[in-house]
Amino acid sequence: MSIFENLSNVKNIISRYELDSGRKSGSVTLLAVSKTKPVELMIEAYECGQRLFGENKVQEAEEKKKLLPEDVELHLIGHLQSNKVKKACNIFSCIHSVDSLKIAKKIDSICFDLGKIMNIFVEVNIAEEESKTGYIPNSLFFDEFEQILKLENLNVLGLMCIGANSEDSLIIRTSFNRLKVLQDELKHKFTNFHGDSLSMGMSNDLPEAISEGSTIVRVGSSIFGSRI
Numbered sequence: 001m002s003i004f005e006n007l008s009n010v011k012n013i014i015s016r017y018e019l020d021s022g023r024k025s026g027s028v029t030l031l032a033v034s035k036t037k038p039v040e041l042m043i044e045a046y047e048c049g050q051r052l053f054g055e056n057k058v059q060e061a062e063e064k065k066k067l068l069p070e071d072v073e074l075h076l077i078g079h080l081q082s083n084k085v086k087k088a089c090n091i092f093s094c095i096h097s098v099d100s101l102k103i104a105k106k107i108d109s110i111c112f113d114l115g116k117i118m119n120i121f122v123e124v125n126i127a128e129e130e131s132k133t134g135y136i137p138n139s140l141f142f143d144e145f146e147q148i149l150k151l152e153n154l155n156v157l158g159l160m161c162i163g164a165n166s167e168d169s170l171i172i173r174t175s176f177n178r179l180k181v182l183q184d185e186l187k188h189k190f191t192n193f194h195g196d197s198l199s200m201g202m203s204n205d206l207p208e209a210i211s212e213g214s215t216i217v218r219v220g221s222s223i224f225g226s227r228i
């Protein structure tokens, strides 16, 4: 299968489940996750009209960015280390993986210097699986979330998660629904939080994520092939 065909298939799935769940057509954005894949494949996707790409490593993204057209937009989806924040703020237009107040403060302070507002998602380990990064939704999370909202150079778009690691579609859906409910709870609690984006859904759980209200899906292997 070509990148063109893969992209078309993924877009068709997105359209179908937007329609199925009564959502407006075009309400789900496709982030093409190109991590580990050569820049040539990204350019192929670019030529099919794709502009938005997701990377999980700062270094890799930096090297690819030099070879990509100006109007490509890169989002960071992987864990961010403190010593890479400065680079990350220069390369990415959005960071999906903010998982501590410490890292949020660092992004804020560097964006202040750059005169830039960074779009972010706060990552939640919604299925509370040990293998996963992100906040466990406990009282520490609520405290830190409130602090993150106060950082003036950050624009908190919403929450991000990786769905439950399960073969059971209902368990996966429940985990996505829990992220949506948590976001609604945060909006009630913190009236200065207006985020209504949800970063959820990957190659294997697109239908569940879209049905549960995802606004941006992060799709890698269905577009670029498996990473092995």
Ligand SMILES: *Cc1c(COP(=O)(O)O)cnc(C)c1O
Pocket (backbone or CB within 6 Å): 033, 035, 056, 077, 078, 162, 202, 203, 204, 218, 219, 220, 221, 222
């Ligand atoms: C790799 C990755 C994806 C894409 O996964 P696929 O299964 O290839 O679609 C999405 N989100 C995150 C956080 C990832 O690390």
